Amino acid sequence: MARGKIKRKGTSIDMTAMCDVAFLLLSFFILTAKFKSAEAVQITTPHSVSNKPADASSDAFIVEIDKNGLVYIELSDSGIRSNVIDKMAQIKAVQFPAALKSRFIAAEMIGTPFASLPQYLQMSPDDQKKVTLPGIPVDSTGGELRDWITAGLQAYDNDTKAIHFIIKGDNAAKYPVIDDVLKAFKKNEVYKYRLLTVPTGVPVGSELFKKTAQNGGKQEAAE
Amino acid sequence: MAELDTSSGGGHKKGPGVKKAKKLSTKVDLTPMVDLGFLLITFFLFATTLNEPTTMNLAMPKDDVKDQDLTKIKESGALTIVMGKSNQVYYYLGMDPTKLQSTTYTQLRSVILNKKQTTPADDLFITIKPDKDATYENVVNVLDEMTIDDIHKYSMDNANDVEALVVQKTEEANGIK
Numbered sequence: 001m002a003r004g005k006i007k008r009k010g011t012s013i014d015m016t017a018m019c020d021v022a023f024l025l026l027s028f029f030i031l032t033a034k035f036k037s038a039e040a041v042q043i044t045t046p047h048s049v050s051n052k053p054a055d056a057s058s059d060a061f062i063v064e065i066d067k068n069g070l071v072y073i074e075l076s077d078s079g080i081r082s083n084v085i086d087k088m089a090q091i092k093a094v095q096f097p098a099a100l101k102s103r104f105i106a107a108e109m110i111g112t113p114f115a116s117l118p119q120y121l122q123m124s125p126d127d128q129k130k131v132t133l134p135g136i137p138v139d140s141t142g143g144e145l146r147d148w149i150t151a152g153l154q155a156y157d158n159d160t161k162a163i164h165f166i167i168k169g170d171n172a173a174k175y176p177v178i179d180d181v182l183k184a185f186k187k188n189e190v191y192k193y194r195l196l197t198v199p200t201g202v203p204v205g206s207e208l209f210k211k212t213a214q215n216g217g218k219q220e221a222a223e
Numbered sequence: 224m225a226e227l228d229t230s231s232g233g234g235h236k237k238g239p240g241v242k243k244a245k246k247l248s249t250k251v252d253l254t255p256m257v258d259l260g261f262l263l264i265t266f267f268l269f270a271t272t273l274n275e276p277t278t279m280n281l282a283m284p285k286d287d288v289k290d291q292d293l294t295k296i297k298e299s300g301a302l303t304i305v306m307g308k309s310n311q312v313y314y315y316l317g318m319d320p321t322k323l324q325s326t327t328y329t330q331l332r333s334v335i336l337n338k339k340q341t342t343p344a345d346d347l348f349i350t351i352k353p354d355k356d357a358t359y360e361n362v363v364n365v366l367d368e369m370t371i372d373d374i375h376k377y378s379m380d381n382a383n384d385v386e387a388l389v390v391q392k393t394e395e396a397n398g399i400k
């Protein structure tokens with residue numbers, strides 16, 4: 001009896017669909033990647049085992065301290081900036097030029113004494129990049145930073161829950177400046193703030209390590 | 224999809240002298256391309272650092288506390304950590320700053336744990352005193368150490384004159400600039 005011929009099947013699979021998927025994924029990842037915006041001031045924050053997300057995007061009042069001990073302020077919510085500058089002008093009892101207000105709102109950070117702020121804002125963006133920011137004056141009574149914090153608080157109707165005070169300090173910043181910044185907060189009766197850090201692993205075998213292991217991998221909310 | 228219709232349309236019959244044109248397959252093997260695609264995806268996934276910053280909560284006390292509100296510390300349970308310049312760290316037990324001892328940030332943990340084990344939990348109180356030459360990194364490191372060692376009672380203060388002097392003398396003796 002003649003046996004039926006077994007039809008040989010090709011082992012090659014059509015790769016087109018797979019290729020499509022691969023490149024679709026690739027383009028998706030590339031397009032959704034968020035690029036880190038270039039920072040005006042380079043700050044390397046210290047490491048800590050804390051694992052609370054910073055959520056620095058909304059309503060954050062960030063006090064930045066660079067390695068030379070200069071202090072800057074960054075207001076993450078541009079909507080609040082006009083309010084803040086109004087309050088600040090009120091505190092300083094001066095009239096802030098109305099023409100410069102839009103420039104203030106557009107500015108990413110405050111890094112000059114209040115008196116020279118109009119002068120700085122008048123410069124073209126290219127010139128602004130060239131000048132080195134002198135920083136906000138701080139001293140043992142808080143300096144001008146104290147007034148900015150007051151203005152920030154007032155802009156948020158003194159609601160300490162709505163505004164997030166974050167301190168972003170450089171590794172090499174000296175303690176006296178940190179102390180001055182803390183004093184500026186203290187003068188405003190702000191006692192709780194957050195320090196921005198880069199997360200790092202909990203050392204194996206340490207007390208915290210044992211504790212988190214017991215709690216099922218959750219760090220206790222320490223106050 | 225990625226094929227073109229190469230079959231010659233129409234029933235055009237070739238003559239005996241006409242050579243049969245060799246039909247080239249337009250099918251391209253896409254396997255290497257898929258490989259490349261996934262390789263790129265993997266590369267980008269691994270090369271991306273998820274730098275979501277985290278924060279450490281810090282609560283400082285009010286300055287204008289009345290005497291009766293002040294935290295009373297037992298001498299037997301007191302440990303003071305003083306941070307000096309060039310990443311030097313010192314500590315002393317009890318209330319006498321002249322008994323200052325040098326240590327390093329890596330050894331600090333064993334110092335704290337030693338104290339923790341030998342002191343009743345309620346008595347232990349750690350005071351963190353950054354000197355004027357201490358850096359922000361030092362401060363955060365020590366605060367982090369409190370979290371790591373599960374210490375609940377600690378405070379941060381400025382180094383007083385005696386401590387500053389002792390640290391200065393120690394630094395001079397050790398030749399630390």
